[in-house]
Amino acid sequence: MDTSKLYYFLLLLSTVLWIFPSIRQYKTHFFFFFLLLAISDPIILITGGLFRLSISSFIYPLSSALMVISLLDIATLRKNKLGLVLYLLVIVYIGFLTSEENVRRYVVVLNYFIIIFIILKDFIVAFVNDKKINLFLLMLIFYLFTSLLKMFNLIIGFTDAIAFFYITTFFQILFGFFFSIFREDNPKVVIQF
DSSP states (O other): OOHHHHHHHHHHHHHHHTHHHHHHTTTSTTHHHHHHHHHHHHHHHHHHHHSOOOOHHHHHHHHHHHHHHHTSOHHHHHHTHHHHHHHHHHHHHHHHHOOOHHHHHHHHHHHHHHHHHHHHHHHHHHHHHHOEEEHHHHHHHHHHHHHHHHHHHHHHOOSOHHHHHHHHHHHHHHHHHHHHHOOTTOGGGEEEO
């Protein structure tokens, strides 16, 4: 299989596979987060393939911002309505009106750092208060780091882009399988001390 076919195969496999975690996480705290992960790539592939529109520069900043919001609890959302509206307006502004692609990528990186911080906080609170290590949260943090590494490679190009895409996409496919099987509330992913 030549490299272009392998690239498209991995891209398609990853896109299809990430639909299953959103189904598996239905009615959990992470459902909307995984749903946003599941629909972002298909929207970009469909609009790019069928309509020849390139909206990835807008979709990724917006979906990453919505992923941040999806992880917040209802009380936080109610208390910070104005801040959230302003946050989304800034993201929409950057997505539509900024012609600099790296600025959009920095927004995605910033949002992913916020997501990691939120999940890491939950992980630490569960460890300190309940003496639990939640492997689901740990795997989610590792997944997010692979996404961050992909984005950093796009921004600064620290390694061969195609080879790095293959490696990170392979690991993200493994993460997708994990999230398709396990939920955060599954006792098998919790180590109690």
